[in-house]
Amino acid sequence: KKTLLALALTYESFTGPALDLLWRELDGLGPLVRCLPQSLWKLDKHEQELEFQRAMTLDDWTIFCKYNHRVRSLHHDMRLTSSPSARIGTEIWGALGCPPFSLPLLPNLRSLTWDAPSGIFSYIQWFVTQKLTTLNIHTSCFEFKFGPSVQSVLSCIPILCPSLSHFHFHSQRESGDASITLQRWSHLISASTGKISDAAILYLSNLPSLRELHIELHHPTPIAADTQKLLQRPAFCALQELGVTCESLATSDAFFETLSIAPKILSFRMNDGEDSPSALPASISRISNACAHSALEHLQILVFYLNHDSELDASISAATFQPLRAFHNLRKLDFQSDYDVQLDDIALLQMAKAWPLLEELAIHGQFSAAWGDHPRLITPDGFVSLLKHCPRLTSVAIVINWSAVDRRGISPEIPYQGFAHGALSYADFDSSTIRHVTGIAAFLSAIAPKLERVDGWDAHYHTDHPDFKKYSTKWNDVHHLVKAFSIVREQGRCTALNAGVALGDVGGNIDESREDSASDGEHPSPSDRASSEFEEEECGQ
Numbered sequence: 001k002k003t004l005l006a007l008a009l010t011y012e013s014f015t016g017p018a019l020d021l022l023w024r025e026l027d028g029l030g031p032l033v034r035c036l037p038q039s040l041w042k043l044d045k046h047e048q049e050l051e052f053q054r055a056m057t058l059d060d061w062t063i064f065c066k067y068n069h070r071v072r073s074l075h076h077d078m079r080l081t082s083s084p085s086a087r088i089g090t091e092i093w094g095a096l097g098c099p100p101f102s103l104p105l106l107p108n109l110r111s112l113t114w115d116a117p118s119g120i121f122s123y124i125q126w127f128v129t130q131k132l133t134t135l136n137i138h139t140s141c142f143e144f145k146f147g148p149s150v151q152s153v154l155s156c157i158p159i160l161c162p163s164l165s166h167f168h169f170h171s172q173r174e175s176g177d178a179s180i181t182l183q184r185w186s187h188l189i190s191a192s193t194g195k196i197s198d199a200a201i202l203y204l205s206n207l208p209s210l211r212e213l214h215i216e217l218h219h220p221t222p223i224a225a226d227t228q229k230l231l232q233r234p235a236f237c238a239l240q241e242l243g244v245t246c247e248s249l250a251t252s253d254a255f256f257e258t259l260s261i262a263p264k265i266l267s268f269r270m271n272d273g274e275d276s277p278s279a280l281p282a283s284i285s286r287i288s289n290a291c292a293h294s295a296l297e298h299l300q301i302l303v304f305y306l307n308h309d310s311e312l313d314a315s316i317s318a319a320t321f322q323p324l325r326a327f328h329n330l331r332k333l334d335f336q337s338d339y340d341v342q343l344d345d346i347a348l349l350q351m352a353k354a355w356p357l358l359e360e361l362a363i364h365g366q367f368s369a370a371w372g373d374h375p376r377l378i379t380p381d382g383f384v385s386l387l388k389h390c391p392r393l394t395s396v397a398i399v400i401n402w403s404a405v406d407r408r409g410i411s412p413e414i415p416y417q418g419f420a421h422g423a424l425s426y427a428d429f430d431s432s433t434i435r436h437v438t439g440i441a442a443f444l445s446a447i448a449p450k451l452e453r454v455d456g457w458d459a460h461y462h463t464d465h466p467d468f469k470k471y472s473t474k475w476n477d478v479h480h481l482v483k484a485f486s487i488v489r490e491q492g493r494c495t496a497l498n499a500g501v502a503l504g505d506v507g508g509n510i511d512e513s514r515e516d517s518a519s520d521g522e523h524p525s526p527s528d529r530a531s532s533e534f535e536e537e538e539c540g541q
Contacts, residue, residue, distance in 0.1 A: 019070055024072045025072065048087065071108065074113070096126065111135075128157055133163065146171065177194075190241075198224055201231075242263045249279055256286045266291060278314070299330060301334070314339060324354075358390040359392050399432050405440065406440060408436045427448070438481065452483075454475065
């Protein structure tokens with residue numbers, strides 16, 4: 001911004017373009033107010049906001065109009081406006097509502113984000129323009145009163161911006177409903193809302209322009225049978241991305257029961273669910289039946305339950321994932337739950353064979369898995385099978401039983417006949433437990449030589465576990481050793497290529513170098529010893 005200001009002051013021809021860029025995006029109205037004469041405004045240190053100390057004159061408005069038409073995007077968010085110089089008080093709001101010209105205050109505004117208390121919510125009408133294409137409304141204040149006045153304002157907004165294409169509405173209160181507002185725009189490309197009526201769902205299902213939709217289905221009122229019948233016809237024909245949040249599998253089942261859609265991206269989330277995990281496979285099957293199998297590329301399923309007291313030993317079975325194997329063009333799967341996820345090598349192999357184009361895979365079970373109540377059923381064999389059948393995989397997050405390769409030293413045998421995955425760069429092994437850092441790091445470095453990051457026992461999930469520090473430290477050491485092994489391997493290859501000698505000779509040179517270091521009285525650190533051992537093995541190979 002300082003550079004743009006300097007450009008505006010350099011030459012008269014630069015002033016207009018530089019100021020247009022400088023004022024294109026505005027975080028709050030504070031910057032506009034502070035451009036007015038300092039005799040007009042002051043900073044109220046007690047209230048920590050800007051206030052007027054006299055009435056606005058025509059000269060003040062002239063200065064205001066020098067900048068207001070340049071603003072294309074306004075982000076007015078009471079939560080994020082932490083600087084006192086960016087917040088404005090009630091006196092300023094009152095003055096801005098009476099300009100000597102026709103509203104809106106920012107006539108060329110294209111994008112508006114509005115998060116304000118219910119007392120000033122209606123002021124949004126001063127900023128909604130005929131040119132507006134993006135509108136984000138948040139009522140994040142818990143004191144927000146979603147009464148008739150707010151509903152009236154919402155119903156009037158579509159008249160002021162009939163060409164809106166992107167609408168996002170989020171309310172902290174369940175009473176917040178923008179269904180009527182949604183049904184008055186005919187050119188929507190993306191829509192996101194909380195509580196939504198059956199009428200609004202049907203209206204949106206007929207919009208030929210709608211590409212992205214995120215909705216919340218509130219319990220205990222699933223969509224009506226008549227709505228289900230109407231959704232049997234071609235619906236959401238242009239939809240590319242769908243997000244559904246619910247509190248009960250019954251509400252999601254009713255929504256997906258008769259639907260036939262072809263999104264590329266699908267997100268399903270259940271919060272505070274009271275259903276048994278055993279009911280999840282049937283619901284996932286309905287989702288699978290509703291979506292065109294060749295179209296879906298990204299899938300996210302998040303299922304979180306209200307409590308676990310009634311079914312402490314329950315878990316999410318491999319049968320949950322079986323319907324998802326139909327999506328043979330899947331590129332990304334993100335599955336998270338607060339119950340343990342029971343997968344074995346066979347189930348993982350079936351998934352890998354079904355998704356040859358898979359690029360990202362994350363399967364997290366946070367509840368039992370974090371405390372080790374269930375055996376780890378996926379072994380290194382299953383992990384390698386996943387890598388073999390998914391050559392494009394760049395990121396993976398799963399729990400593995402490492403006991404088969406968890407050795408103190410580095411095995412002299414080449415893992416899996418020299419198989420090396422060419423794409424994997426990130427791995428998160430969640431709550432997997434290990435004993436020997438060096439052996440695990442050597443194994444990972446051998447089968448996935450392009451690994452850049454290895455994580456395990458993330459603080460976000462496992463800080464309450466008594467062994468959190470122990471295992472998080474071990475996985476952090478694995479990460480650093482994998483990076484070291486990768487460097488050593490590359491050095492060995494470069495040495496062999498540059499010297500034009502056999503790899504066995506390189507190993508001999510390394511041995512001589514190590515003996516020289518030992519004779520000089522140097523004692524390598526544990527990580528240095530691990531790197532040296534692996535260097536010997538790799539050069540020998």
